[in-house]
Amino acid sequence: MEIYRHACPRNCFSTCGMLSYIEDGKLVKVSGDAKHGYNQGRLCAKGYAYTQYVYNPYRLKHPxxxxxxxxxxxxxxxxxxxxxxxxxxxxxxxxxxxxxxxxxxxxxxxxxxxxxxxxxxxxxxxxxxxxxxxxxCLITGEQAMRKSFGQMNRMMPEKMAEMNAIVIWGANPAVTNVHQMKFILQARQKGAKLIVIDPIFTRTAATADIFIQINPGTDRWLALGVAKLLIESNMYDEEFVRNQTVNWEEFHQYVTEQVDLHEVCRETGISLDVLCELLSIYSMPKPCATWIGFGIQRNENGGQNISAINTLAMLGCQSGQENRCVYYSHSGIxxxxxxxxxxxxxxxxxxxxxxxxxxxxxxxxxxxxxxxxxxxxxxxxxxxxxxxxxxxxxxxxxxxxxxxxxxxxxxxxxxxxxxxxxxxxxxxxxxxxxxxxxxxxxxxxxxxxxxxxxxxxxxxxxxxxxxxxxxxxxxxxxxxxxxxxxxxxxxxxxxxxxxxxxxxxxxxxxxxxxxRGEEGKNLSSSAFKFRLFSEENTDTSTYSMNREKTDVEESYPFQLLTPQSLLKIHSQYEAMPWLNQGAEQAVVELSEYAAEKRGILEGDKVELFNPNGKIAAIARISRFLPQKVILVNQAGKNPINRLIAHKPQENPGKSSMNFYDSSVNIRKWCETNG
Missing domain, CATH: 3.40.50.740 (Rossmann fold)
Incomplete structure (x- = not known):
């Protein structure tokens, strides 16, 4: 048997090292490459199913x-x-x-x-x-990271195992980056706290010490609210902000005068006690990691969300820059x-x-x-x-x-x-x-x-x-x-x-x-100047979730969230029997509130619709879902993206797709629904 070395080429965090086992010219098995320091000899379910991927009867054979x-x-x-x-x-x-x-x-x-x-x-x-x-996928966040840090961070994800606290903000590694979970577990075994901030009670949230369920798209409010508490409590590194930031006075004035904590709580749906809990995390004198997920920037205000979170992460951790660990992505290419x-x-x-x-x-x-x-x-x-x-x-x-x-x-x-x-x-x-x-x-x-x-x-x-x-x-x-x-x-x-x-x-x-050598050293450079959150080009001070609703919002009152699923990446892997043993019908998760409003029961066939189109799905009622959020995973024979339309941007090529700005309505399926 011959063994060859590979890298999984999917658009995934892990880019796993893998080994193929070849017998008589045929692929008979795949395994993780133990010499790869990130996935360390392990693969996800999709990786182990590659033998079915290569020899799948639905695979194209000829032009x-x-x-x-x-x-x-x-x-x-x-x-x-x-x-x-x-x-x-x-x-x-x-x-x-x-x-x-x-x-x-x-x-x-x-x-x-x-x-x-x-x-x-x-x-x-x-x-x-x-x-x-x-x-x-991620360019809005990349632009925001470069604006904050001057360049993309190169923090090693393996070093998350050394943190005393890990704040996962809008990411779900238990589904989309399973190999990172082992480093998170290593940190927790040493006593680190895991905090998950997300509108959805995800698989990662289920493992956390603290889960903070935030209203979708309001992350900047939460970050700025906790930053205000840091400043008012004098729990920030004054020497750092005065010597290694470029707009401290502007930011200090903005937070002091424009960020109202009662408004923050109203917008985010999070109590002041929870803000204070986050304050205790970000004021620790020990290393704290903040992981910003790609979902954070998939709305119209995504860049402001990430800028505000970056600012909070850099204001905290008073013991020095080396403890201010912000993870998003990096440009290894x-x-x-x-x-x-x-x-x-x-x-x-x-x-x-x-x-x-x-x-x-x-x-x-x-x-x-x-x-x-x-x-x-x-x-x-x-x-x-x-x-x-x-x-x-x-x-x-x-x-x-x-x-x-x-x-x-x-x-x-x-x-x-x-x-x-x-x-x-x-x-x-x-x-x-x-x-x-x-x-x-x-x-x-x-x-x-x-x-x-x-x-x-x-x-x-x-x-x-x-x-x-x-x-x-x-x-x-x-x-x-x-x-x-x-x-x-x-x-x-x-x-x-x-x-x-x-x-x-x-x-x-x-x-x-x-x-790669020389990793993660950019933040310790003496030339580093951090740009704090700026009011420029943001509507943070005027936007309100309690504003008068438009006709479109009245007609389509539910916000649609469409995360990736565990066993697929969009339409990839749909033909793998090992990964597709359930029903083929799409599943839509809705809150108990939405189900009651629409008279929908668990297992009912329903229809999601908006001006862009409609799809049929099976209803799953969740007591953990926010009232006006509807969740449908990516992939499926009737793609959920049919209901999504992206608003044209002023600077083409400089922003990600606003997948999470779509609103829909839902009703019981009827053959005469149009």
Whole structure:
């Protein structure tokens, strides 16, 4: 039996090191890599189910074409035919419009390996085109962190085990980051307190010493209220705020004059006694960790929420900066040249730059493009008809496009609406290198088995398609098709990267994952200047949950929260029998209050609806849910995101998707409900 080293490439905190066991060329087992210091030889349920993922009967085997689009009339074609079709369209659009702006892609994080930037590299290699910018998941928080700290923190998550208190603010690691729970448990075994702040009584909250159930979207109020108590009690580090912050006087005046504790309690739904309990945590002279979850910033005021929490965390812990530990995410990829992403294409004589579209409003904005309109769209590493929002805009855009190509392992809802679907390789069938946005380990991903039927990696597709284009039109693309995956990986391992990870060559990574050096030192720099919460660009002083309700809020009075589930990531893993043994019908959780108001009983079939659409689900009544919150997990055959619409932002690409700003109504299911 042969054993190979891998990194789980899903968009997940853990980016786990794993081992594959190969017998007669087949994957027979996977396990955690004991040499990986974060997951330490363990995997989550999704990781252990990878044998079913690779050899799943629903996995795509060959390139297929659908005529007409959306008909379900699929025909198997060869890769050569697929490449011919795509090349024909790209070249025809180039001739029609005089550039490649009518060709574009929509790609995100279905596989976060560095070589999957081959999609961007491929399009860069043909010159200016149409591309998405931004990040639907965490960029609002990243912007807020950079504004507070000047850069992204690099705190090691393993060091959470050394804390005397851990405040988890809007995160649910027991579901979305299971390996972090062991470090939290280690801290608690040494006497640390665990405090969870969340609108939902999560699995993590169930393990906490203190659970604080906050009204959704009011986190900044709570943080500013406790900060006011710190200042009034003189429990903050005065030397720190005067010497290492840039706006202390402004913040002090704002909190003193504008933050009213009675208003804080009314807005958050939290009593003054609980605020005082948090005060005792943040005034401890010992290390305290604050973990800010991504859900905190998935609303219109997300940046202010995170800025306020950062401020509270930095004001507390009087014993020094090294004890002010704020966790969100980090930009480990910034250490690397990411050559595929940054590949420079040919210069166009007239069009100087590619055309950029905010990924959070991609479909709506793409439909408005003129001179030229977008006509060809390549979709890879995502399933927008499950994980995006405003499906009506996507459906409208798809009617306008002349060719849609989707690359995936399974027939997703997006693939169903495409012209061509190309089968993608799994990470066991390709070579890659991976870093995490949470921990600090660098991992190699070896190719362990031959591709499933005719599946190919994004890099292999890019190499072959660009070679086809150049056969048709010499010099059309400058993509270096001759380079193998190992060549790209070696180029990522620059001298600075090797020094940072204490490696001499790729062979060291084949022996074991490596930990990044110099971690977590940015906050102790003498040049560090922290920016406290600012009233600028925030409506904190005027917003009130008790304001007069609008007509829309009266018609759709419940706030919709849509967190990730334990056994799926959006639509990924839906075809795994080990992970899908329950009923296929979606489940909606509602409060006892909502159930009584609508006459709904446990197990009733119900319908959620708003102007964006409607979905059917089975009701589950929760005594722990806030009165006007409705919860539906991501994933499912009828995606909950159908009910979500994202408001356009002033600065495209600079904010996350506002998944948690949606309101809905609920009623018992009736065949005549529209």
């Amino acid at each position: 297929i074409r659908q005529t007409p689009r959306g008909s379900g009339n699929w025909k198997r074609i060869t890769w050569e035919e697929a490449y011919d079709c795509i090349a024909d369209k790209i070249l025809e659009l180039n001739e029609r419009y005089g550039s490649n702006l009518a060709s574009g892609y929509n790609k995100f994080s279905g596989n976060i390996g560095l070589l999957h930037y081959a999609v961007e590299g491929m399009f860069n290699s043909i010159g200016p085109h149409t591309k998405p910018v931004g990040n639907p 910034d250490d690397f040249p990411v050559n595929l992403l940054n590949h420079e294409g040919p210069v166009h004589p007239i069009v100087q730059h590619s055309r950029e579209i905010d990924i959070n409003n991609f479909a709506e904005n793409a439909s408005k493009l003129v001179e030229p309109p977008l006509k060809f769209l390549w979709i890879a590493l995502r399933n927008p008809l499950s994980q995006d929002q405003d499906f009506q805009a996507w459906e409208s855009l798809m009617k306008e496009l002349e060719l849609i190509v989707t690359v995936d392992l399974f027939m997703t809802k997006t693939a169903e609406m495409s012209d061509l679907v190309l089968p993608a390789a799994s990470h066991f069938e390709e070579m890659d290198v991976n870093v995490s946005y949470w921990h600090h380990w660098l991992s190699i991903n070896e190719k362990a088995i031959s591709p499933y039927y005719e599946a190919k990696s994004d890099l292999q597709i890019a190499r072959e398609l660009m070679e086809k284009l150049n056969e048709r039109f010499p010099g059309f693309s400058n993509f270096p098709s001759e380079r193998e995956p190992i060549d790209w990986i070696r180029e990522e391992l620059t001298p600075s990267v090797k020094k940072l990870y204490s490696i001499e060559s790729i062979d060291d990574l084949l022996e074991s994952p490596r930990l």
